[in-house]
Amino acid sequence: MNKNLQIATLGGGCFWCTEAVFLEVKGVEKVVSGYSGGNAPGKPTYREICSGLTGHAEVIQVTFNADIISYQDILVIFMTTHDPTTLNRQGADKGTQYRSVIYYQDEIQQKIAEEVVKQIQPYYDAKIVTEISALNIFYEAEEEHQNYYRQNSQQGYCSFVIAPKLTKLRKLHADKLA
Known part of the structure; x- marks a missing residue:
């Protein structure tokens, strides 16, 4: 059976949180924690990322079957299970490595991301600050x-x-869970 596999690259603060959320979503084949968006040469380490000096964000790459869940649904889950209104911060985690970001693979993903942000904005009192940028390189994090x-x-x-984010996921998106 051929699967319609696609990839979403997302940063919503600590990658442990976003990874845990997407591992429960129906149609998600694989989630890999990693780093993207920086400008330091070579493959960064977790310690280097935590310094905030590399410019990378903690991200996940979600491989999903688009015949089961759409990229738009992936983004809606992402935007509603972290706080997209705090700049370079998620809870107590502060720094550019914890920024809210969607790295798109192509123009179609870019347009969908922009549309989802517009659709979600009315549900938040503060302005959504999620960065939408082209994916350059994704580095897989340490094992x-x-x-x-x-x-x-x-x-x-x-x-x-993490547990409260999973509770929120289960409440808001029960119909999308595996």
């Missing part, structure tokens, strides 16, 4: 950052930061 929530769900950060 210990992959599937982080499932392997560390009892850790404090997971309990206090």
Whole structure:
């Protein structure tokens, strides 16, 4: 069976959070945590990203079956499970590496991203500051950052930061869950 696989590259603060959200979505084949959007030469490390000096954001690449879930639905889930109105911040995580960003693969994804932001804006009191930019290079994060929530769900950060995002996902998007 041929699958209509597409890729979305998204940054919504800590990649552990966004990864955990999309691993529960029906039609998502794979989620990889990584880095994108920076200008430092070579493959960055987590430590370098955390310094904020590389310009990279913590992002995920979501491989999804577009016959099951659309790119638009992926973006709606993304925009409603993190705060797209805070510049370079998600909760206590501060810095450009935690910015809200959609990296598009082509002009079609760019147009859909722009439209979703317009559609979602009325639901927020503050202005959405999510960056919409062309994807340049995606660097896969170190192995210990992959599937982080499932392997560390009892850790404090997971309990206090990620679990509430999953509760919000389940409430708002129950019909899209695997």
